[in-house]
Amino acid sequence: MSKLIFVLGGARSGKSKYASEIAIKRGKKAVFIATAAALDDEMRKRIRLHRISRPKDWGLIEEPMNLKEAVLGLKSAYGTAIIDCLGLWVSNMLMAGMKDALIEKRSKELAAAMAKSKAGLIIVVSNEVGEGIVPGDALSRRFRDLLGLTNQVMASKADEVIMMHAGIPVKIKYGKADV
Secondary structure (H helix, E strand, O other): OOEEEEEEEOOOOOHHHHHHHHHHHHOOOEEEEEOOOOOOHHHHHHHHHHHHHOOOOOEEEEOOOOHHHHHHOOOOOOOEEEEEOHHHHHHHHHHOOOOHHHHHHHHHHHHHHHHHOOOOEEEEEEEOOOOOOOOOOHHHHHHHHHHHHHHHHHHHHOOEEEEEEOOEEEEEEOOOOOO
């Protein structure tokens, strides 16, 4: 059974960097599960910069939609897996035309799959989008609501939850023991 650390925060709050620091400190073989899809030049640049910021010996799984299958397929050789990020994952499912009920179901299935994973530690990164203004259009409100529900599912299953504020990690749910 894997330990789950859930890291969330706003844009440029240091979520990914912090998740990577946890993995590096553990000293175990790591795999990065990326949910971003390179759909335009700006996103391709972001993905490239993200890649070069990670250690060269980390594994990489690019999976914009089927996270449950990616998690269940992890080998025990990986002591740490980072999933980055749930915001893009929910966005990808919305853009694929999935209904809300299916997205909610997939969130719950992902959380269940993490409990069965062969990785020793899974670090999940997500955006906190519920602390801002109410979005002005229906699709944005739908995204905010679905990501909020997904975040609740992950936080409920997580051993630890860390909220990032301006690069500073604040633990909001404590596990049995630190990593």
